[in-house]
Amino acid sequence: MTFDTGRTVLALDGGNSKTDAAVVTSAGEVLARGRGRGFRPHLGKDEALAGLGELARSVLVEAGLQRATLLSACLANSDLPREDEEFATWFTGQQLAERVEVTNDVFALLRSGTRARAAVTVVCGAGMNCVGVAPDGSVVRFLALGTFTGDWGGGGTLGTQAMFFAMRDEDGRGARTELSTALPAHFGYPSTAAVAEALHLGEIDGHRLHELVPVLFAVASAGDEVALSVVRRQADEVIAFVMAALTRLGLLDTETEVVLGGGVLAAQEPVLLDPILAALGRSAPHTRVTIPRITPIVGSVLLGLEHLADGAPVDEETEQRIRVAFGEARKPADVLQSDGDSHHFAGRQ
Known part of the structure; x- marks a missing residue:
């Protein structure tokens, strides 16, 4: 099967105890995955963001990319719209992706389910x-x-x-x-x-x-x-x-x-x-x-792909491909x- 690797999503699911990361093409091919420490900005915002940046760069390198088309970050402790905007601004400054979308990690759970x-x-x-x-x-x-x-x-x-x-x-x-x-x-x-x-x-x-x-x-x-x-x-x-x-x-x-x-x-x-x-x-x-x-990182991936498509839902075949790639049964x-x-x-x- 040939995949479209022209557009990619860098997805992050940052919980209190751990952060999962993945790079996925718009056709549903998983290019790289990684895991880092939890995202707890209340214990030190600069250190918490630096940890996310380090993890994001590591999976981009594994995927053979300098940056992704879109970064989809679903983060615990990003509880207010102003925090979503603050963290999105930080990610934009890191030049990890052409576009950045940040929201709370509960949205990743919702979309994964x-x-x-x-x-x-x-x-x-x-x-x-x-x-x-x-x-x-x-x-x-x-x-x-x-x-x-x-x-x-x-x-x-x-x-x-x-x-x-x-x-x-x-x-x-x-x-x-x-x-x-x-x-x-x-x-x-x-x-x-x-x-x-x-x-x-x-x-x-x-x-x-x-x-x-x-x-x-x-x-x-x-x-x-x-x-x-x-x-x-x-x-x-x-x-x-x-x-x-x-x-x-x-x-x-x-x-x-x-x-x-x-x-x-x-x-x-x-x-x-x-x-x-x-x-x-x-x-x-x-x-x-x-x-x-299934791990909620799947929800972050799917949300990212839907942002790439200007809100259009991911087709069922691509979604199933992603779910299976992350270890979910039929x-x-x-x-x-x-x-x-x-x-x-x-x-x-």
Whole structure:
């Protein structure tokens, strides 16, 4: 097969923990791929941008290019239009591509999960965010800047909450929970207090609190009421995002894809997904919930190709070629259906 290599997309999907990069031709041939550190400009903007630039140049070199036709960057922590513009200006100055498009990484998850014109996506990884789009092109975004913008949840919050309740059990301030045994066991310490001291002194990196999410789910799945209360609140936050987006876009009575992603949701823990599916089955029965089984860099690539084509959708053959190249089977997502209080996997779609 002969590919058109005349126009290329340099795609970046920058999450909190890692950044994926790829160079793809307009015909769907993957010329190069790479992975770098996460994009966390709040910890040092210059260093974070430099890391993206280094990764971008490395995949361009691998692809045998000096620059691409278009750079499509979907970045965590680019939460405001003015930040999109700031980062786009920086990329333009690096001369990595003739054109630059920057948006939040939640759009990459959305596009990697569906071609639908009516869709809502919630990403729950280190933090949380949501976006919704309507058939007329209307978009709903949330600030998602932290607790002061109404946010709760994600791996960082869940790990911290697990420690909070384990500590309060151990010192007598709170209810009994198996978290006070499971958490120190995970880190190899004799008590929750010892873990807390190690975190305070830097003996345990604070980012390792994310490791407690699977521990929390395991304890909750065993029936621990304290752990269950934390997981239920996380489910409520996902539901609140979806319902707010559907309501604001007027999509409650429209067939709408709901794409769930990020490490916390992609783990597909029934203790978290069950209440989400049950609630949406009751309150938003026209939704279809999917969990992509493909890296969101595919969404960044597809968005880039659509920018190249002035907004025209990527044809299905080219999209399938790209998905397969990035390791996705013919059927791209886990589809979950809900009917009132009962729900099930509808199978691979």
